[in-house]
Amino acid sequence: MPTPLFSKAGVKSLKTIEHIVLFIISIATVFAIGEEILHMFRIRTVELADLLLLFIYLEVLAMVVNYLESGKLPIRMPLYIAIVALARYLILDMKSMDDWRILAISVSTIVLASTVIVIRWGQLKLPYPKKNDTD
Structure with missing residues (x-):
């Protein structure tokens, strides 16, 4: 049976890893948003596909924020x-x-x-x- 100290350390370690991965997801999503915006500026047009892709990125960020705020997905x-x-x-x-x-x-x-x-x-x-x- 795990000791309470070991259990607390394990949970804390997993929470830290969880936050690191959420941070990586957020940074990667912001990077992808930036790339998409640069792409739209380069081709000097905005298409429906671009907007839908930005919407998907926005939903990913909203999901991360929601998870961080509530602890639930x-x-x-x-x-x-x-x-x-x-x-x-x-x-x-x-x-x-x-x-x-x-x-x-x-x-x-x-x-x-x-x-x-x-x-x-x-x-x-x-x-x-x-x-x-x-x-």
Whole structure:
């Protein structure tokens, strides 16, 4: 059985690693945003694909901030990112896709959106008990 001191040190070490990785994710995302903005300036135009990519980066940053503030990662945030990523993929490559691929991406997007709705409904109708309620 682990001692309380060992357990505390282990948790603290893992929390430190967690914060380091979140910092790396944040820096990499900000770097990617900067590259995308420079790309738009170089080609002197802004396309829908660029905006959707920036939106994905923004959602990643919002997810990191949310996690740092609350200590929890709402599963809906990665689902939103996936929906936008699929929409971006569909918009960019639709002309070169066959009908079955377009259908598969569309169905996948609907499944993800439905999942968000079900999760949100569950949070409203069947919330987790508060920590004080179980004590």
